Amino acid sequence: MNRLETAERLHQIYHALLKQFGPQHWWPGESPFEVCVGAILTQNTNWQNVAKAIANIKAAGCLNPQALLALDDAALAQLIRPSGYFNIKTKRLKQFLRFLVEDYGGDVRALAQVPVAVLREKLLAVKGIGCETADSIILYACELPSFVVDAYTYRIFLRHEMIEETADYHEIQDLFHRHLEKEVPLYNEYHALLVRLGKEFCLKSKPRCEHCPLYFFLPPRSPLRTP
DNA sequence: GACCAGGCACATC
DNA sequence: GATGTGCATGGT
Numbered sequence: 001m002n003r004l005e006t007a008e009r010l011h012q013i014y015h016a017l018l019k020q021f022g023p024q025h026w027w028p029g030e031s032p033f034e035v036c037v038g039a040i041l042t043q044n045t046n047w048q049n050v051a052k053a054i055a056n057i058k059a060a061g062c063l064n065p066q067a068l069l070a071l072d073d074a075a076l077a078q079l080i081r082p083s084g085y086f087n088i089k090t091k092r093l094k095q096f097l098r099f100l101v102e103d104y105g106g107d108v109r110a111l112a113q114v115p116v117a118v119l120r121e122k123l124l125a126v127k128g129i130g131c132e133t134a135d136s137i138i139l140y141a142c143e144l145p146s147f148v149v150d151a152y153t154y155r156i157f158l159r160h161e162m163i164e165e166t167a168d169y170h171e172i173q174d175l176f177h178r179h180l181e182k183e184v185p186l187y188n189e190y191h192a193l194l195v196r197l198g199k200e201f202c203l204k205s206k207p208r209c210e211h212c213p214l215y216f217f218l219p220p221r222s223p224l225r226t227p
Numbered sequence: 228g229a230c231c232a233g234g235c236a237c238a239t240c
Numbered sequence: 241g242a243t244g245t246g247c248a249t250g251g252t
Binding site for chain 1: 246247248249250251
């Protein structure tokens with residue numbers, strides 16, 4: 001597939017998804033800070049469980065960096081319990097909160113002033129933040145262009161034979177960065193639509209024609225390689 | 228009861 | 241550098 005064909009295919013898939021599902025209105029958070037918290041809590045976890053955890057944090061009046069940091073680990077773990085892995089996520093959340101408060105005064109808008117490449121490196125240096133979480137914070141909280149790749153993205157584009165089975169996170173991300181307009185709304189909607197496709201048709205749907213832009217049937221769950 | 232979900236760090240070979 | 245494992249709840 002040459003460069004033009006790849007770009008055309010990526011756009012074709014995007015428009016087919018948008019036509020099928022409509023805008024997804026991501027990220028489902030009321031503030032940039034809430035998006036950051038959600039990005040960490042949703043690691044390998046269903047969003048419904050994360051929503052419960054965030055509701056608990058809100059009910060406790062703690063949805064701000066200072067209040068969350070002031071909680072002791074046991075209390076925070078209890079609040080985020082529904083999101084699973086609550087002990088490890090307590091540590092990860094606090095690592096991020098310290099980073100945010102100490103380096104940026106607890107203000108996500110200040111994060112968004114940092115050049116994308118630099119910001120990404122800084123986020124990845126925080127223990128508990130990997131590629132997907134970093135890109136989610138950059139794209140959905142800071143509204144800067146960094147395409148979010150996840151396990152669904154891998155499975156869908158592997159099935160479309162647009163990536164190799166051995167493709168790692170950055171190879172997949174490069175596919176989108178090279179062939180799509182570097183626009184935040186496009187990156188935002190594309191990733192959200194891929195997740196929607198994955199959720200909707202992962203195991204429920206029969207395979208369709210593999211040349212159809214919406215090739216719903218996914219290969220079995222397999223890990224996305226991260227560097 | 229098994230399997231899955233919007234990962235990540237760390238141990239081991 | 242690749243591969244395996246622990247982390248944990250809630251829905252289907």
